[in-house]
Amino acid sequence: xxxxxxxxxxxxxxxxxxxxxxxxxxxxxxxxxxxxxxxxxxxxxxxxxxxxxxxxxxxxxxxxxxxxxxxxxxxxxxxxxxxxxxxxxxxxxxxxxxxxxxxxxxxxxxxxxxxxxxxxxxxxxxxxxxxxxxxxxxxxxxxxxxxxxxxxxxxxxxxxxxxxxxxxxxxxxxxxxxxxxxxxxxxxxxxxxxxxxxxxxxxxxxxxxxxxxxxxxxxxxxxxxxxxxxxxxxxxxxxxxxxxxxxxxxxxxxxxxxxxxxxxxxxxxxxxxxxxxxxxxxxxxxxxxxxxxxxxxxxxxxxxxxxxxxxxxxxxxxxxxxxxxxxxxxxxxxxxxxxxxxxxxxxxxxxxxxxxxxxxxxxxxxxxxxxxxxxxxxxxxxxxxxxxxxxxxxxxxxxxxxxxxxxxxxxxxxxxxxxxxx
Amino acid sequence: xxxxxxxxxxxxxxxxxxxxxxxxxxxxxxxxxxxxxxxxxxxxxxxxxxxxxxxxxxxxxxxxxxxxxxxxxxxxxxxxxxxxxxxxxxxxxxxxxxxxxxxxxxxxxxxxxxxxxxxxxxxxxxxxxxxxxxxxxxxxxxxxxxxxxxxxxxxxxxxxxxxxxxxxxxxxxxxxxxxxxxxxxxxxxxxxxxxxxxxxxxxxxxxxxxxxxxxxxxxxxxxxxxxxxxxxxxxxxxxxxxxxxxxxxxxxxxxxxxxxxxxxxxxxxxxxxxxxxxxxxxxxxxxxxxxxxxxxxxxxxxxxxxxxxxxxxxxxxxxxxxxxxxxxxxxxx
Numbered sequence: 158x159x160x161x162x163x164x165x166x167x168x169x170x171x172x173x174x175x176x177x178x179x180x181x182x183x184x185x186x187x188x189x190x191x192x193x194x195x196x197x198x199x200x201x202x203x204x205x206x207x208x209x210x211x212x213x214x215x216x217x218x219x220x221x222x223x224x225x226x227x228x229x230x231x232x233x234x235x236x237x238x239x240x241x242x243x244x245x246x247x248x249x250x251x252x253x254x255x256x257x258x259x260x261x262x263x264x265x266x267x268x269x270x271x272x273x274x275x276x277x278x279x280x281x282x283x284x285x286x287x288x289x290x291x292x293x294x295x296x297x298x299x300x301x302x303x304x305x306x307x308x309x310x311x312x313x314x315x316x317x318x319x320x321x322x323x324x325x326x327x328x329x330x331x332x333x334x335x336x337x338x339x340x341x342x343x344x345x346x347x348x349x350x351x352x353x354x355x356x357x358x359x360x361x362x363x364x365x366x367x368x369x370x371x372x373x374x375x376x377x378x379x380x381x382x383x384x385x386x387x388x389x390x391x392x393x394x395x396x397x398x399x400x401x402x403x404x405x406x407x408x409x410x411x412x413x414x415x416x417x418x419x420x421x422x423x424x425x426x427x428x429x430x431x432x433x434x435x436x437x438x439x440x441x442x443x444x445x446x447x448x449x450x451x452x453x454x455x456x457x458x459x460x461x462x463x464x465x466x467x468x469x470x471x472x473x474x475x476x477x478x479x480x481x482x483x484x485x486x487x488x489x490x491x492x493x494x495x496x497x498x499x500x501x502x503x504x505x506x507x508x509x510x511x512x513x514x515x516x517x518x519x520x521x522x523x524x525x526x527x528x529x530x531x532x533x534x535x536x537x538x539x540x541x542x543x544x545x546x547x548x549x550x551x552x553x554x555x556x557x558x559x560x561x562x563x564x565x566x567x568x569x570x571x572x573x574x575x576x577x578x579x
Numbered sequence: 580x581x582x583x584x585x586x587x588x589x590x591x592x593x594x595x596x597x598x599x600x601x602x603x604x605x606x607x608x609x610x611x612x613x614x615x616x617x618x619x620x621x622x623x624x625x626x627x628x629x630x631x632x633x634x635x636x637x638x639x640x641x642x643x644x645x646x647x648x649x650x651x652x653x654x655x656x657x658x659x660x661x662x663x664x665x666x667x668x669x670x671x672x673x674x675x676x677x678x679x680x681x682x683x684x685x686x687x688x689x690x691x692x693x694x695x696x697x698x699x700x701x702x703x704x705x706x707x708x709x710x711x712x713x714x715x716x717x718x719x720x721x722x723x724x725x726x727x728x729x730x731x732x733x734x735x736x737x738x739x740x741x742x743x744x745x746x747x748x749x750x751x752x753x754x755x756x757x758x759x760x761x762x763x764x765x766x767x768x769x770x771x772x773x774x775x776x777x778x779x780x781x782x783x784x785x786x787x788x789x790x791x792x793x794x795x796x797x798x799x800x801x802x803x804x805x806x807x808x809x810x811x812x813x814x815x816x817x818x819x820x821x822x823x824x825x826x827x828x829x830x831x832x833x834x835x836x837x838x839x840x841x842x843x844x845x846x847x848x849x850x851x852x853x854x855x856x857x858x859x860x861x862x863x864x865x866x867x868x869x870x871x872x873x874x875x876x877x878x879x880x881x882x883x884x885x886x887x888x889x890x891x892x893x894x895x896x897x898x899x900x901x902x903x904x905x906x907x908x909x910x911x912x
Contacts, residue, residue: 220699220710220822229708356868383861386871391816391824393861396591400861403587416824417711421817424715435709440819442715576860577868 189438189487193324193501196452197481199237203462210244211461212264214257216276218249221389222415222434227275227298230453237454238461253278261286265293270464273457274298287311294464298453299359301537301562303472314456314474315561316482317554319366320508321449323515324485325431326370327500328447328493329409332429333375335494342408344377350401351382352394352412352419356577358534360413362553362563366515367411367431368572373520374500380572381405385414394418402426405575420445429492436486446493448486455480475556478508516551516565525567533564580862588855588862590741593749594815596854598623600752601807602832603839603846604759609800610841611763612793613776615904617683618668619804620829621690622661626805627812628694629653629660631820634717634813635701649720653809661805664690665798673793676906687829695822702822711821718818721810722746748810755803756843763843772796776900779907789907807832831857834882840889840897853878 213231215224228247235245246269251260257279264272265286273296274283280300287295287308296312297303303313333347349371353360368380383397395418401407402422411431412419417440423430424441432448455476463470476482488497507513518526525531531551532541537560545552545559552558553565568574602623609616616622633656638644668686671677701712728743763769774782775792783789811828812820831853838853839845860866860874889897 220695220702222709225708225710384868384871386868389823390826391819391821392595392826392857395816396595396858396861399591400587404584404862417709417816417819417821421819425817437709439707439713440709440711440715440817575864576866576871 186442187490189436190490190498192485192487193447193498194321194478194483194485194505196233196454196484199234199454199458201238201458201462203238203465205238205240205244205461205465207241207244208268209240209461209465210246210267210269211240211271211273212246212248212267212269214251214260214264214272214274214279215247215249216251216253216279223388224249224275226434226450227453231273231457233454234457234461238458251279255282258282258285261295262289265290269293271296271460284308284311294460294470296460299562301560304560305536312460312470312472312474313561314476315554315556315563316451316476317478318449318451318483319362319515319553319563319565320478321451321483321485322363322366322433323370324501324504325411325433325447325449326367327374327504328488328497329367329411329429329431330371330374330378331494331497331500332446332492333371333378333409336408337375346406346408347375347378348405348407349378349380350398350405350407350410351380352397352401352410352414353382353384354388354414355386356384358563358566361567362565363413363433364411365565365569365572369515369520372571378571381407382572382574383576387414389415391416391418395422398422399426402428438489442491444492445489447488450484450486451476452482452484455482471556473556473561475554475561478505514550516553518546518549518551521569521571523567523569531567533559533566535559535564584862586737586741588859589738590744591858592851592855593745594854595857596850596852597749597752597814598807598811598828599832599835599853600756600846600850601810602804602829603835603850604752604755604843605800605802605804605807606833606836607800607839607841607843607846608759608803609797610836610903611772611776611900612796613779613900613902613905613907614672614793614797615679615683616668616797616800617680617833618664618686618690619683619801619833620827621687622664622801623804623808623811623829623832624690624694624825625664625808626657626661627808627825628697628820629805630657630809631712631714631812632656632697632701634714634818635712638714638716644716644720646720649717653717653813654806657805657809658802661801661808662798665801668801669794669797672906673790673797676908679904679906694825698820698822701820711819714813714818714820716818718813721748721813722817746814748806748814751806752810753847756847759843773900776902779902783907783909804832831878834879837889838882838885841899852881856881
């Protein structure tokens with residue numbers, strides 16, 4: 158018996174070693190180009206008094222892509238404006254429950270002039286705290302309630318990230334065109350796969366703007382969407398991406414979920430990938446194309462300067478490309494199609510001049526748009542009441558007239574939702 | 580669902596199930612000695628991070644990755660990491676006779692915390708703007724199919740091609756399952772091990788060194804489970820470490836032990852079946868998003884069903900070792 162075992166073990170070992178044979182070839186990669194829309198250096202001439210404090214409430218910690226983006230933004234501003242370690246209090250792992258209220262109150266009691274919370278579900282608890290501490294400014298990212306609440310010290314903020322998504326879509330469209338030209342796929346096979354987390358307007362707005370960006374370049378592009386039902390589930394995101402690639406024959410993948418599941422699946426399968434919320438280049442050196450993200454540093458600078466100067470600031474604020482709130486990573490020079498950068502510059506100029514609109518209703522159709530009108534849910538009660546289409550385009554994230562958080566939630570032509578009844 | 584989709588699901592299910600298989604084999608060996616090691620999720624986590632860190636350090640220190648070292652170094656790190664944690668568990672439960680459930684749960688909590696600490700530290704060191712670190716070059720060596728696969732004739736059925744498309748770890752898991760079964764069933768060592776798990780006092784009277792058997796079985800089991808963690812990072816995740824990504828796979832592995840009624844060969848089927856259930860919903864179309872959590876429940880529902888059926892049938896060979904979870908005091912006789 159022992160002999161048989163030894164023999165089996167020896168064979169297993171030899172086979173495993175044989176499997177690792179092979180050469181040391183390593184192709185030289187060109188790597189990433191310079192950021193297309195970089196995070197600009199924060200310059201401030203406001204002197205922050207030493208007794209000023211800002212508190213931030215995060216849903217998870219730095220190990221979540223989403224929260225890390227906020228933490229990095231605040232730390233950038235902290236450094237640029239010379240705030241000491243005791244002047245910035247970051248509390249992580251606060252759920253969307255009453256612990257958020259307790260933390261907000263605690264931060265206010267510790268002397269914070271501003272309390273910031275980063276997750277949608279923190280909203281109600283922030284509002285409750287805001288009513289009790291009128292001298293402290295409570296700011297809530299991605300929220301929808303500030304305008305209706307009518308509480309002077311309660312604020313919302315977001316960014317017109319759909320513009321960044323549109324730009325990322327252009328990169329994808331250029332890549333699809335190149336694949337068609339090279340004969341890798343046929344024109345009608347230019348299918349984009351999309352891994353979404355939930356059916357919220359934020360996700361739908363993001364994927365639709367991405368798709369419209371791609372279709373503006375590659376007219377035959379279509380999109381298939383799979384939802385995972387979770388913001389962070391590496392296995393399921395990887396599997397959803399894999400299903401899109403292998404079963405649904407998608408030629409390019411993008412995602413709105415926080416893990417590296419989808420980029421990993423793309424790298425294994427050799428399918429180009431467009432990321433969101435941070436560069437995943439390291440996870441996909443031969444497939445990563447570009448990544449768009451929200452830069453929160455300008456907002457933090459804005460609210461800190463306003464409070465220090467004693468000025469009132471916007472109840473609902475929406476950053477854009479101009480304010481450096483929408484950033485776009487460098488392009489992966491090994492993967493992108495030729496001429497991508499020029500197309501991007503053209504579009505960025507269009508956004509800055511106000512001539513290019515992502516949701517131009519002449520570029521898509523939907524049965525939800527009747528007589529050039531669509532009643533969107535702007536006041537946050539999940540029933541549409543405000544027409545948000547004017548001058549021929551869907552006016553997304555207009556903080557002045559409507560609200561900063563996305564409200565584009567319609568299904569347009571060319572996009573198929575695979576695992577949800579929309 | 581057509582044949583092509585079914586083949587994709589099979590391919591992915593085996594990939595998904597292999598870490599579970601390692602974990603289940605490890606836990607079966609451990610439980611056969613009468614130790615209920617609920618620390619397996621933690622040990623797998625430690626195994627995963629040890630291998631990932633080992634691979635990362637090696638990858639960062641060389642220009643060109645040597646295929647042999649790329650496989651050898653992470654594996655040795657994993658073996659060492661999971662061995663140390665297993666020894667802690669053994670010392671506490673066998674030598675000091677601490678409660679096995681409490682110790683196991685503590686080891687799991689410790690393992691996950693420890694893994695996240697090291698993972699988080701490396702992420703901070705490399706200043707990545709997305710919280711992860713990658714050892715893709717290392718993963719490539721782990722996922723290389725056997726060289727002869729390239730030379731398969733054109734006409735080979737798709738299923739065979741799929742079954743031969745994996746890296747060596749998948750076959751190592753299968754081999755371990757079979758070898759473990761042989762050892763437990765056919766050898767003197769296996770007989771002694773079962774005796775220790777069923778009735779340590781009798782085994783002791785027969786001159787079997789109970790403590791040694793428990794120590795060795797638990798450590799070997801822990802190391803095998805640790806390899807499951809390693810394969811998850813390098814096989815499934817293509818060398819990407821993100822904190823918490825490993826999730827609840829350790830618990831699934833323990834569930835498979837029950838599902839397989841303590842038989843390693845059944846664990847093969849169990850793991851692949853669980854792997855398939857875990858990924859299934861991604862390959863179904865036109866289901867409402869509200870169904871997804873229900874589909875995610877399936878592996879656990881299957882475990883409960885097996886528990887009920889096995890309990891109802893009360894067949895003696897399907898029961899856990901009689902002294903499972905109990906500490907052995909020689910003086911108590």
